[in-house]
Amino acid sequence: MAFAQTSASSLSASRILVTGGAGFIGSHLCDRLIEDGQEVLCVDNYYTGRRQNIAHLAGQPGFETLRHDVTLPLYVEIDQIYNLACPASPVHYQFDPVQTLKTSVHGAINMLGLAKRTGARIFQASTSEVYGDPTVHPQPETYWGNVNPLGTRACYDEGKRAAETLFFDYRRQHRVAIKVARIFNTYGPRMHPNDGRVVSNFIVQALQNEPITIYGDGSQTRSFCYVTDLVDAIVRLMATPDDITGPINLGNPAEFTIRQLAEMVIALTGSRSKLEFRQLPPDDPRQRRPDIALARSLLGWQPKVALADGLIETIGYFRECLGVPKIRVAV
CATH class of the missing domain: 3.90.25.10 (UDP-galactose 4-epimerase, domain 1)
Known part of the structure; x- marks a missing residue:
């Protein structure tokens, strides 16, 4: 499966992959990208994402969906990747902690490999959980965190920390254009009623x-950030020059x-x-x-x-x- 070929990528007409695109934040990001006139491939395995979150986009020009798990390789031709695939609430990520860790780590490896092959710019949805139970307040990006690597939250916290490591190593070793955001508590319509947040x-x-x-x-x-504010920040970060990589805190x-x-x-x-x-x-x-x-x-x-x-x-x-x-x- 692949998008139609174009002669060159541009921010005004890009072929964009959104993993976790049927999730809470991912679906709002798909909305924004379609509104901006982009071609969007929404990828989700529907573990926590829901079809009703993107049902209103069905039939929209430039919008496609694909059921796929990012722990498996994906072969498409794209210009940009927004990697949001991962259960983000304790109820969901602790239900199958091994799979949560695989989604963060194997998913990052697969999406970074895709970015390396296609020359795509890639965004990683990291999290404030990389700071753990912080001893520094408020938390700046320079703070390395206070995380328990053996606790019940570690599958998510350490998975996201490992994903950040992979992103920066792919930049150093393979010159992949990366953007990393540490997302703080976000809320708004399309949250799952039983997500435990x-x-x-x-x-x-x-x-x-x-x-x-x-x-x-x-x-x-x-600190609670409304979802449309967050999506605006994510899109702005993706549009920055390649030397701006993050990590950048995004939250209220x-x-x-x-x-x-x-x-x-x-x-x-x-x-x-x-x-x-x-x-x-x-x-x-x-x-x-x-x-x-x-x-x-x-x-x-x-x-x-x-x-x-x-x-x-x-x-x-x-x-x-x-x-x-x-x-x-x-x-």
Whole structure:
């Protein structure tokens, strides 16, 4: 399978491969690329990605889909690769930790090999989890992290760290044009209702008036970036000159405690839910906030969507998914 041949690649008419393209972030990236007039091949094995995330793109000029697992080689002709394939929530990546690690490592090797053969520019969706439970706050790209390599989260944390190593070694050894972004907590429509992430958990529980489960005392912090802001940053990074490789932090530096998030979700949904505290899981980071000075200076980017505004959009999506009627809420 291959895209139609063109005489030369350009940012205005590129043949673009998006792995994990039916996932939460991947589907929004496909939207953006199609809107920009690109030819997009969306590749997904549908382990966590969902067909309904990209159903609206069916029949769009320049959009194709292919069911494929990135742990296996892929032979297509492309100009750019966005490598987003990997389960990203603890519920999903801990279900089959060996496969998670294979997806990060073997997937990176296969996509980098494809980039090497075709001369494509390649983007790697890395993660703030490479910082582990950080001892530096906020986290700059120069921080090497504090990761437990033997814990239950290591299949994802260390898999992404190994993928970053592979990307930079392919650049040094084979001159592959790479872009690496460390993505912090992202939320928005098309999140999986059962992915176990804090935003989707709280919204689903609130809409059903169930107890809001907070692990620990709720004082741990996170920074939440709305998905369209993130996609804009990813596209900007891919368009930078080859000497800008990253890693670059992409996320919203506004920091909230988990308890603050829970209370905001309850208020915005008009829920009758109460807070319920449970034991904190092992290696759960106590604080997480990106230093985005590099993104500001190199990409001219910073998030625009405030948390409350993004939550309203996300709540609307989950209301539709769950069939919960809309109620009037004072904001």
